[in-house]
Amino acid sequence: MNVLVLNSGSSTVKFQFISTDLETIRQSADKRLARGTIERIGGEAVITAQLESGAKRHTTSPLRDIRAAIDHIVRWACSDSSGISELKTVADIDAVGHRVVHGGERFTHSALITDDVLRGIEDCIDLAPLHNPGNVKGIVAARDIFGPGLPQVAVFDTAFHQTLPERAYLYALPYQLYRRHRLRRYGFHGTSHRYVAYRYRQLRSLAPEKTNIITLHLGNGCSAAAIREGKSVDTSMGLTPLEGLVMGTRAGDLDAAILDFIASKEGLSIQEVESLLNKQSGLLGISGLTNDMRELLDEAHEHNDRRAWLAIDLFCYRARKYIGAYLAALGGADALVFTGGIGENSAEIRRRICEGLEWLGLEIDADRNAAMLSGREGPISREGSRLGAYVIPTDEELLIARDTVRTVQGEATRY
Ligand code: ADP
Secondary structure, rough: OOOEEEEEOOOOOOEEEEOOOOOOOHHHHOEEEEEEEEEOOOEEEEEEEEEEEOOOOEEEEEEEEEEHHHHHHHHHHOOOOHHOOOOOOHHOOEEEEEEEEOOOOOOOOOOOOOOHHHHHHHHHHOOOOHHHHHHHHHHHHHHHHHOOOOOOOEOOOOOOHHHHHHHHHHHOOOOHHHHHHOOOOOOHHHHHHHHHHHHHHHHHHOOOOOOOEEEEEEEEOOEEEEEEEEEEEEEEEOOOOOOOOOOOEEEEOOOOOHHHHHHHHHHOOOHHHHHHHHHHHHHHHHHHOOOOHHHHHHHHHHHHHHHHHHHHHHHHHHHHHHHHHHHHHHHHEEEEEHHHHHHHOOOHHHHHHHHOOHHEEEEEOHHHHHOOOOOOOEEEOOOOOOOOEEEOOOOOOHHHHHHHHHOOOOOOOOO
């Protein structure tokens, strides 16, 4: 099956075309046909696409809305000029898989999109007002373009964490707030945590029930997950992606009374404070320079910038605290797994996070650690280290394509 994977935001659509089926999944022989992004939808949109061969295309086009954007990439992919031999006409696209940020408590697995499922996703807009509206628009647009007969599947960022026990997902707030508004921790990046946990057990030839690990997704957004017997039992993001680790521009954990304090001292509304916590904090806020870890490391090394070092230090310290907390929550784990742009590429950040954890049996192998970047996958701990450490590049789009195929073909989506 040729699957179009869509991640639709308010003014950006990320897409991939992936060819896969049940047998291909078993053999891990899925084929990526093309990938790309459309940015600045609503004006003169910028379209970048890359074929598996490496050939790149960069164009601009006035695209009014998400529907026009999806229509544009489908027409391009199915035209002779794209060079994608598997796609000759629109009829060669067999299904669409959508990344949906919030699935609330209803969606514990990926779901075939029906009118009822779409209503369920709309019902979650309250919980993710910044993300779910774009996802809904993407679904409606694809239905418009391909017709109601083409199967579409929603893959939720929150679904993997629906196995959290009450003690991990409840805030210690009046219980009625949970009952009335479903106010609780949901967690995000679930598709990424689930994918790297799956790859880890493949690498180690383990059954899901033997998979006891801590996964660290460190990108622009960052989150950790505690995984016991293959299931997520705790995770660092909460009701929204603001909670937990220090991120590119998000503060992560803080004292809730800070909101009112900043609002009154700085004369800001609650919405403005929330925006400050989401967009001007984290690495950017502390360093005053950038939210980009690579730039921050360069700045720290080249100019010994004090605040660049400080931001790096806060970032690594918070991640280390979560490792400690999750080891306690799990009663021990077999390995840490690093993923995301920072987790996959920065040996220095991985080393700094793991620093001082030798006492609990974590021995990082400096050579292995230094060699693990640019999409490489494997261990960075020493042979025989009691707690292992791995780098596993994430691939959320692949998992979305596979879930789409499995859901359409009626095979249960496994973790
Ligand atoms: P997103 O969460 O937006 O998908 P990514 O997972 O691509 O983001 O991660 C982006 C982050 O990864 C940026 O902070 C970037 O600087 C960082 N990064 C990428 N490569 C490196 C590297 N070689 N060293 C340090 N940081 C890196």
